[in-house]
Amino acid sequence: MSTHNPGFATLAVHAGAQPDPATGARTTPIYQTTSFVFESADHAAALFGLQQFGNIYTRIMNPTQAVLEERVAALEGGAAALAVASGHAAQMLVFHTIMQPGDNFLAARKLYGGSINQFGHAFKNFGWEVRWADPADPASFESQIDERTKGIFIESLANPGGTFVDIAAIAEVAQKNGLPLIVDNTMASPYLLRPLEHGADIVVHSLTKFLGGHGNSMGGMIVDGGTFDWSQSGRYPMLSEPRPEYAGVELHKTFGNIAFAIACRVLGLRDLGPAISPFNAFMILTGIETLPLRMQRHCDNALAAATWLKAHEKVSWVSYSGLEDDPNHALQQQYAPKGSGAVFTFGLKGGYEAGKTFVEGLQMFSHLANIGDTRSLVIHPASTTHRQLSEEQQVAAGAGPDVVRLSIGIEDPADIIADLEQSLAKI
Incomplete structure (x- = not known):
């Protein structure tokens, strides 16, 4: 068997995609359906109980969306990914998965204005506090960490100034304090920079921008690097403790290095609902090829x-x-x-x-x-x-x-x- 690893341009065209098994169509079809037929009552029970992967309802997952997720995960070098309705939706689901009321997170001051607004105003309604730090000074992050801090958020290439951030230096602070580093890689795209290679644990994208590339479709992406130990400290109960809605399944113990992506899907996307449409997933897939x-x-x-x-x-x-x-x-x-x-x-x-x-x-x-x-x-x-x-x-x-x-x-x-x-x- 060949051990050759495909290059970036090849992954941009082929990752996650195969000819359609039913029709032979070479381009990934738009599976424009709300729901999927179960093979049996046992099959349905296994899907709903997280005992088997498969399609239930397009709000949770869809075959067109699945190809998009696998492709972006491959381009970023991640373990798994979740496509959602927008970049803002991706950020909301990330923090919904790691935060509880009364918790805080640290964020770089130099961010897209919409993110500053989301973090500083909308997130207050969830009881989440943002603490601003200087992306050029890693010590400004560390000095604000306490027992209720749950993560650090930066942009790899800051919007609007177009300045690169020293990801590795801030990753060192995050790792020292047992926190996940979340990096918005929208402006750079994985073509220029892959944050997971520099110590990030989670990558988010507005697919609306460079990945889609043609200004015609909204979308967001969460890429799980598979690098963070969600059970090490007890800080992240949604991942480390039994989930009552899934008969006591412990997500990190069950799903290992893809647990965060699974949690965002089955605890966040399922209940909060910011799903990407199959059509938009198809359009963004087409854009990624170039x-x-x-x-x-x-x-x-x-x-x-x-x-x-x-x-x-x-x-x-x-x-x-x-x-x-x-x-x-x-x-x-x-x-x-x-x-x-x-x-x-x-x-x-x-x-x-x-x-x-x-x-x-x-x-x-x-x-x-x-x-x-x-x-x-x-x-x-x-x-x-x-x-x-x-x-x-x-x-x-x-x-x-x-x-x-x-x-x-x-x-x-x-x-x-x-x-x-x-x-x-x-x-």
Whole structure:
């Protein structure tokens, strides 16, 4: 038997997929059904009792979704995965699985504005407290850990600033204190960076962004690294203690290194319900097939745009790790030598009003609240994605009043730069 391990591009096309056994269809079908027929009463009982894997109801799992899960798990190097309705849904299910009322978790200050809002406001309704730390200072995480701390959350490549985080340094803090490290890898994608290789235990994605890649489908993903011992401390009762809804099954003892993914599915997704549709799973699967091609083009185009903007007289600064004189360049070279991603920020000398004028003057760029599209996108975070934050919080998150965020697409680089140039001329 061959021991050859397939490469990343091959996994992006083939992982998890086989020709359909019923029809021979080569592309994974859209199993557009709500439910699945049981073979017998005993078969149904075994499925509902977690004694056998299989399909019951599309809210819990679906064959199209299963291929997507296996593919992303393979690309990230994880043990198992769970696809859900959105990146926010993925984060909610992760914390639902590890947190109890009164618990807290630590999160990097530099995050997507929606995550800051979810953690700081919506999670309060569950009795969960977020404690903010500086991603450039691992000690700022460790100093806030207490007996009710249940995890650490960071982004591998921070949104909107496009700065890489020293995952290994923060993983060391997490491991020392017996906590799982959860890493949002949306901005980098596994093509540029695989957090599990640097000490992460759980990876989350907004599939809506680079993995899907075409701005047409919502989705989220939880990847279980299979590396964390959920039974070591008694901190994680949903995984280590008998579950009454499953006749006393202890999930970690029963499912080992895939226990976290199972718990998110059968305790979170089953009851909270943020399921991905089979159609969206199919669309994202199709997008993933071209991920390595798209990501490299994104990176090459973004470097060209950032280099051009840095030399422009109306631009006060550019934050892009791919620039050799960028303070974050060494971390980029350490963690993602193939490129720095598609998203970066820059500041205009005219501040808030100049940012608005610039955004409105672009013609090819689309002004919208998304990243990771084949098309070039722009937004002024202070007036949109980070609007709910105070100016102090905006600055801390890398989204101050003068900041413009670009998500560079895969168009011809000369056309991208031409659009930037004509809009800057209007300021």
